[in-house]
Amino acid sequence: MLQSCAPKVSESYDEKNGYTGSISISGAFALYPLAVLWAEDYKKTNPNLRFNISAGGAGKGIADVLTDMVDIGLVSRDLHPQELEKGALPIHVAKDAVIGTINSDHPDIELILTRGFTQEELKQIFLEGKFKKWNEIDSRFSDTAIEVYVRSDAAGAAETWAKFFGANQEDLKGIGIFGDPGLAQAIKENPKAIGFNNLNYVFDLKTKKTSDKIVAIPIDLNKNGQIDPNEDFYQHLDSLTHAVATNVYPSPPARDLTFVIRSNKQSNLLKDFIRFILNDTEQSYLLENGYVPLDKETIIKELEKLNASELQVN
The missing domain is CATH 3.40.190.10 (Periplasmic binding protein-like II)
Structure with a gap:
């Protein structure tokens, strides 16, 4: 003990x-x-x-x-x-790795999982505050407000996520939430929100699948507007950690x-x-x-x- x-x-x-x-x-x-x-x-x-x-x-x-x-x-x-x-x-x-997170009840969840987001789109969401509504990212998305959650405490996850965009934690824009558990819980409670978390606060270690009410946002690495089979490794913890180990998932945010x-x-x-x-x-x-x-x-x-x-x- x-x-x-x-x-x-x-x-x-x-x-x-x-x-x-x-x-x-x-x-x-x-x-x-x-x-x-x-x-x-x-x-x-x-x-x-x-x-x-x-x-x-x-x-x-x-x-x-x-x-x-x-x-x-x-x-x-x-x-x-x-x-x-x-x-x-x-x-x-x-x-x-740090991964983008979104509520599983998001109105555009199916399209998000098949379309993904490019690094530039994520940068525009978290760093530039360019989009106010989801359909400003893609006209197929719903006409609802985007609520961006970031970390309020000095955090390695936030620093690493910002570094993915060539920036520092202080440059991230959004509602500050303390701690990894707190940010994950905030995402689970808000279908319109987007955030980021460490792997262990997104996946259930017993099932190796994402926890209830939260999913990982896939990154469109080749920027072709869809998640191709070689980019589709976010549904199971084993496939995601393999992508980290083999440097398929980018570092940062690995x-x-x-x-x-x-x-x-x-x-x-x-x-x-x-x-x-x-x-x-x-x-x-x-x-x-x-x-x-x-x-x-x-x-x-x-x-x-x-x-x-x-x-x-x-």
Whole structure:
């Protein structure tokens, strides 16, 4: 059982019980479910270890780790140069994607799923605020108002979605909603709305299909006005994660998910936990949980990065 408020204690290690101590983690909603799973697995061989894990957005995660509030920040966007200058050390641990979302009861849902939207049309919706009604995008759509939902918190999903259009989160236009769960719920409650979410807040992990009242918006990659068979991978989680893994789904909004630690605030415990989540066993079940595992080359690169930082610290 994970502890909700684990006090900070000095770490120790013995061969029988593994590590004793605590690890505090906060940040991206996208990485939160994975962090919980990995913590539970790690505790199987380190039963006296305590975890304090919270989700509050990527912005909070990076701020918390840089101010020594937590040991690990969960970040779902690229790090900014000033964050690296302050000592942030990013270790990629998985991949996922941000996808456009819409209510399944939208009056034009059938046409949207067969037609899709181009990158430029999505840019005009989320960045330029060009369209006020759906039929301004396509005359076949209904004469109803568009309600655009974006994130109100500093979020990796929003930053990645904006980067798809060559912009920053602050450039997105729409009604601000806090958190991935909140934005997904807002879409489910409004048939006229459009938004974006991380994969795990759109798909049901048991059925691998989209959750009730929300669907993924397909992107018309070749801009021919329809979703061709090779672009039609949004109905099932397995086909979408395969598209992310094979770079068919564009990056951004596909992205790396990252553990951020302080380059000068490491410990044997933190290094061991990160090595643990990069092993084959822990990476192998990411797909069944809606994430994309890292390839061997990337894992080697991330471990080398961690090992190089050890030489600077010890």
